[in-house]
Amino acid sequence: xxxxxxxxxxxxxxxxxFLLFVIGVGFLGYLYQFRVGLGITGMSRDVSWGFYISQFxxxxxxxxxxxxxxxxxxxxxYKAFGKITILGEFLAIASVIMCMxxxxxxxxxxxxxxxxxxxxxxxxxxxxxxxxxxxxLLLNILVGWTTLHAERKGIPPPKWVKPxxxxxxxxxxxxxxxxxxLYAGLPGRHFWLSAIMAARFLAxxxxxxxxxxxxxxxxxxxxxxxxxxxxxxxxxxxxxxxFMITNVFFLGLEFFTAFYSTIPGHTHSFIYLYAGxxxxxxxxxxxxxxxxxxxxxxxxxxFPQIRKxxxxxxxxxxxxxISLWIDKxxxxxxxxxxxxxxxxxxxxxxxxxxxxxxxGVWALGFLILTILYKVALSVKEETAGGQEYHH
Amino acid sequence: MxxxxxxxxxxxxxxxxxxxxxxxxxxxxxxxxSEATQFSLDPKALIGKRWAMVIDISKFKxxxxxxxxxxxxxxxxxxxxxxxxxxxLEIKWIWKExxxxxxxxxxxxxQEHEYLEEGLKHKxxxxxxxxxxxxxxxxxxxxxxxxxxxxxxxxxxxxxCIGCRFCMAGCPFGARSFNFYDPRPYIKEMNMEYPTRxxxxxxxxxxxxxxxxxxxKPACAEASNGAMVFGDLKDPKSEVxxxxxxxxxxxxxxxxxxxxxxxxxxxxxNA
Amino acid sequence: xxxxxxxxxxLIIFFILVALPFIWNLGxxxxxxxPKIDTPVIQQMAEKKCIELKAVMKTGHMQxxxxxxxxVVRDGNRTFVATDGKHYNMSLQNTCMKCHSNKKKFCDxxxxxxxxxxYCWDCHxxxxxxx
Numbered sequence: 001x002x003x004x005x006x007x008x009x010x011x012x013x014x015x016x017x018f019l020l021f022v023i024g025v026g027f028l029g030y031l032y033q034f035r036v037g038l039g040i041t042g043m044s045r046d047v048s049w050g051f052y053i054s055q056f057x058x059x060x061x062x063x064x065x066x067x068x069x070x071x072x073x074x075x076x077x078y079k080a081f082g083k084i085t086i087l088g089e090f091l092a093i094a095s096v097i098m099c100m101x102x103x104x105x106x107x108x109x110x111x112x113x114x115x116x117x118x119x120x121x122x123x124x125x126x127x128x129x130x131x132x133x134x135x136x137l138l139l140n141i142l143v144g145w146t147t148l149h150a151e152r153k154g155i156p157p158p159k160w161v162k163p164x165x166x167x168x169x170x171x172x173x174x175x176x177x178x179x180x181x182l183y184a185g186l187p188g189r190h191f192w193l194s195a196i197m198a199a200r201f202l203a204x205x206x207x208x209x210x211x212x213x214x215x216x217x218x219x220x221x222x223x224x225x226x227x228x229x230x231x232x233x234x235x236x237x238x239x240x241x242x243f244m245i246t247n248v249f250f251l252g253l254e255f256f257t258a259f260y261s262t263i264p265g266h267t268h269s270f271i272y273l274y275a276g277x278x279x280x281x282x283x284x285x286x287x288x289x290x291x292x293x294x295x296x297x298x299x300x301x302x303f304p305q306i307r308k309x310x311x312x313x314x315x316x317x318x319x320x321x322i323s324l325w326i327d328k329x330x331x332x333x334x335x336x337x338x339x340x341x342x343x344x345x346x347x348x349x350x351x352x353x354x355x356x357x358x359x360g361v362w363a364l365g366f367l368i369l370t371i372l373y374k375v376a377l378s379v380k381e382e383t384a385g386g387q388e389y390h391h
Numbered sequence: 392m393x394x395x396x397x398x399x400x401x402x403x404x405x406x407x408x409x410x411x412x413x414x415x416x417x418x419x420x421x422x423x424x425s426e427a428t429q430f431s432l433d434p435k436a437l438i439g440k441r442w443a444m445v446i447d448i449s450k451f452k453x454x455x456x457x458x459x460x461x462x463x464x465x466x467x468x469x470x471x472x473x474x475x476x477x478x479x480l481e482i483k484w485i486w487k488e489x490x491x492x493x494x495x496x497x498x499x500x501x502q503e504h505e506y507l508e509e510g511l512k513h514k515x516x517x518x519x520x521x522x523x524x525x526x527x528x529x530x531x532x533x534x535x536x537x538x539x540x541x542x543x544x545x546x547x548x549x550x551x552c553i554g555c556r557f558c559m560a561g562c563p564f565g566a567r568s569f570n571f572y573d574p575r576p577y578i579k580e581m582n583m584e585y586p587t588r589x590x591x592x593x594x595x596x597x598x599x600x601x602x603x604x605x606x607x608k609p610a611c612a613e614a615s616n617g618a619m620v621f622g623d624l625k626d627p628k629s630e631v632x633x634x635x636x637x638x639x640x641x642x643x644x645x646x647x648x649x650x651x652x653x654x655x656x657x658x659x660x661n662a
Numbered sequence: 663x664x665x666x667x668x669x670x671x672x673l674i675i676f677f678i679l680v681a682l683p684f685i686w687n688l689g690x691x692x693x694x695x696x697p698k699i700d701t702p703v704i705q706q707m708a709e710k711k712c713i714e715l716k717a718v719m720k721t722g723h724m725q726x727x728x729x730x731x732x733x734v735v736r737d738g739n740r741t742f743v744a745t746d747g748k749h750y751n752m753s754l755q756n757t758c759m760k761c762h763s764n765k766k767k768f769c770d771x772x773x774x775x776x777x778x779x780x781y782c783w784d785c786h787x788x789x790x791x792x793x
Contacts, residue, residue: 108554
């Protein structure tokens with residue numbers, strides 16, 4: 001079915017070549033980093049994880065959010081999602097590949113990556129992270145490809161797919177919980193040492209992922225003959241609404257614990273992020289943009305009159321995505337390292353090479369997404385009007 | 392033949408996977424049975440069950456007292472000086488830190504700092520890896536590149552480190568440094584008896600494991616002129632146990648439960 | 663055949679790409695590696711022996727160094743007991759390279775020929791040439 005990605009109109013190829021160009025620039029940047037070292041990034045002895053790991057953290061959430069369309073359809077027969085489960089699964093594949101790439105480019109000795117498998121270490125959360133991410137990738141490829149193939153042939157998917165689908169539903173929250181555990185179990189980092197980390201991660205994942213799916217669904221409807229359906233998009237909107245409320249609520253809970261207890265270890269990172277500490281405040285404008293976008297998007301989402309307007313829903317979804325990207329893909333990771341274990345501050349900001357490499361990986365993810373979606377949508381256009389088998 | 396193309400491909404695939412995994416398994420098993428009788432321990436080697444250090448900070452009086460201890464370590468271990476290129480990327484195994492920042496739980500902010508004992512307000516402390524008994528860095532390392540030796544040293548295997556820096560995030564004491572660049576150009580005088588590191592690996596104090604193996608105490612302790620005492624915490628007759636029995640000592644961030652093995656005597660007899 | 667122009671052009675490009683390594687090195691046969699063991703330290707030795715037999719070292723030095731590095735760093739055992747009973751310190755830098763102090767004329771000879779780039783010397787300091 002992959003050959004379907006080789007056929008396309010002018011706009012399609014312009015998009016593909018644009019992505020290939022960004023990937024090429026990123027790749028050259030990575031060669032430079034591979035030769036010279038991670039010193040070309042903005043990371044430091046104090047802020048030893050930066051953009052790459054924060055992108056990974058954010059994207060694991062997007063990957064996990066595939067479950068938000070798969071679960072209602074396969075477990076509760078919510079028919080409106082039937083047409084778009086493949087979009088969720090393919091988004092998960094592209095996201096997980098991006099995650100694994102971000103980890104790879106962040107490593108100081110990437111040629112030794114197999115050491116994680118050659119020397120299994122069950123007490124290390126990172127070991128489990130590798131296992132769950134590989135498993136999730138394989139599951140989504142297996143399930144997505146098999147169901148799509150069956151759809152193309154116009155027959156119901158084979159019965160053995162069902163247990164794998166159920167497994168992928170249980171697996172999805174686990175990949176993000178394990179990622180949260182990377183942070184939540186470190187005794188020296190008080191900003192992250194919170195039981196609610198995994199819950200926050202999941203809430204923000206299930207807001208940002210479906211938000212992206214809404215935008216993708218609308219793009220798909222505009223540029224292809226496939227219509228995901230108004231009901232599906234509205235349902236996604238409701239999911240984003242409730243999970244965004246939960247996410248903001250959880251953030252509020254963190255603020256309460258920190259500031260009511262006034263324990264410096266808990267408050268200092270928040271003060272650094274939202275107000276600046278000891279004269280250092282590089283991230284303050286960003287964090288407030290994130291907050292304002294979150295509030296505005298919530299207002300737009302909570303009122304059904306606004307949410308039902310698809311254009312406004314798309315805007316709100318974009319606001320949610322950007323707000324959570326700033327919060328999780330920047331503030332969370334950097335905030336954990338500031339102040340450092342000596343209560344001193346070293347700030348972090350990505351460098352240009354680091355940004356270009358990051359954009360290259362995002363472009364690669366979007367390339368994979370484009371190719372997979374092209375295949376899926378070509379199949380759907382081909383079989384439109386035919387019998388729809390799902391269960 | 393009676394087999395269609397699909398079945399042939401499936402059979403070929405399974406055979407290849409089985410063959411490769413069988414080959415891998417037999418290779419691993421064969422290597423695992425390598426000769427174990429060819430190695431021996433140096434008779435001079437220092438043996439301990441839990442190596443520890445007691446630092447009497449009152450014995451550090453001049454700037455030179457600090458620099459000679461730091462230089463002793465950094466010089467013999469080829470620790471690079473990256474500070475001129477990028478102060479944020481510095482690599483340090485042992486260094487100075489003021490009391491308030493080494494023990495941040497003791498005073499909360501600059502205002503509270505006012506009430507501190509005068510002698511302690513600006514007193515630098517010598518800091519290095521605590522070789523904790525319950526090390527979070529070891530817990531998080533995905534490849535066991537950092538691991539706890541039976542003698543208590545939290546060791547770093549530069550051959551295995553993949554440079555993921557999880558250990559740096561996990562260390563509550565900021566004891567670890569990463570090679571953001573190739574360190575070689577930044578080493579003034581190379582000690583030809585000890586390797587350097589390469590870019591992309593984490594490094595830290597190793598309690599001079601290479602000196603212990605030939606019967607020598609750690610370089611910093613030797614250069615400290617008695618201010619830093621190294622010994623086996625599990626040996627009731629050791630000097631460290633004697634000092635700890637008769638002096639009040641503190642450790643860094645004890646509330647985190649990492650059980651550091653570096654103790655500080657504050658306000659000692661020489662204060 | 664259909665699209666014969668595209669296919670034939672593609673085939674020609676493919677064959678050129680595949681044959682490129684051979685065309686590039688036409689007439690440039692790499693000389694047999696000739697590792698030199700005439701370093702000052704070796705010349706002063708009464709019995710010019712390595713810690714193991716030459717044949718053993720030739721095929722097994724990589725395996726030996728790999729076992730050594732785990733033994734020294736991870737197990738804390740630094741003394742190697744050779745087949746002939748002699749004790750040696752397990753160190754590339756301080757044992758092997760003390761005799762074989764000419765990396766370029768010894769180690770690199772075979773490594774370059776076989777096009778392998780062991781990364782040992784990224785960290786383990788090689789002795790200054792000509793010493």
